[in-house]
Amino acid sequence: MGPAPMKEHWEKVYASKRETDVSWFQEHAWLSLQLIREAGVPTDAAIIDVGAGASRFVDDCLREGYRNLTVLDVSAVALATARARLGERAAEVHWLEANVLDAALTAHAYAVWHDRAVFHFLTDPSDRHAYVQQVLRAVKPGGLVIVATFAEEGPTLCSGLPVVRYSPSALHAEFGAAFELLGHRREVHETPAGQEQAFVYCLCRTNPGALEASPED
Numbered sequence: 001m002g003p004a005p006m007k008e009h010w011e012k013v014y015a016s017k018r019e020t021d022v023s024w025f026q027e028h029a030w031l032s033l034q035l036i037r038e039a040g041v042p043t044d045a046a047i048i049d050v051g052a053g054a055s056r057f058v059d060d061c062l063r064e065g066y067r068n069l070t071v072l073d074v075s076a077v078a079l080a081t082a083r084a085r086l087g088e089r090a091a092e093v094h095w096l097e098a099n100v101l102d103a104a105l106t107a108h109a110y111a112v113w114h115d116r117a118v119f120h121f122l123t124d125p126s127d128r129h130a131y132v133q134q135v136l137r138a139v140k141p142g143g144l145v146i147v148a149t150f151a152e153e154g155p156t157l158c159s160g161l162p163v164v165r166y167s168p169s170a171l172h173a174e175f176g177a178a179f180e181l182l183g184h185r186r187e188v189h190e191t192p193a194g195q196e197q198a199f200v201y202c203l204c205r206t207n208p209g210a211l212e213a214s215p216e217d
């Protein structure tokens, strides 16, 4: 799917459904928060949630005391929904309406990169390559990368679009030697319609040596 139809798709989704009705809705992003807590991420660390949609991960992070938060999504409607929900607290968050594949992200700005259910839409290897280059560019050396996708036994479609499903090792392999796999978790997400979806979360640390060797730097 090219960039324009992709944006159109997501704008339509968020304009036609309530945030609580989309299949990926979570009241709280407990597992993501747990991984961040376990990694000992300090509250002044810069955290970016890419393809965040209207997710409540940002609300949870604010509640935990994190105060350097960036929310990126291609959908203006999704970002507006999240901002409206947060009210005055929205001013504490950096909002970026952009395609994660070509967003002008500041080099080495983020201590944590969080993606739930976005990378799995990248069915074209060149898009996955562009995504990994963006992570290498934007994340500080030694930063944390949390990527959650549908697991091998998960659905083949998400929001009506085809996805790639991953085992933990296959997901890590997409990122390569510049990412040290610290661990992985599995989660069964229950959609608002009551269906179960198997997710895998990989937690990696960027390897400073490999970052220095990156041709993008």
Ligand SMILES: C[S@@+](CC[C@H](N)C(=O)[O-])C[C@H]1O[C@@H](n2cnc3c(N)ncnc32)[C@H](O)[C@@H]1O
Pocket (backbone or CB within 6 Å): 006, 010, 024, 025, 026, 050, 051, 052, 053, 054, 055, 056, 072, 073, 074, 075, 078, 098, 099, 100, 101, 115, 116, 117, 118, 121, 158, 159
């Ligand atoms: C399945 S939703 C997941 C939303 C959120 N991460 C969550 O867990 O609730 C996928 C999100 O990724 C966004 N998205 C898809 N492709 C994107 C891209 N290339 N750049 C930025 N956002 C993208 C969509 O607008 C949508 O909000």
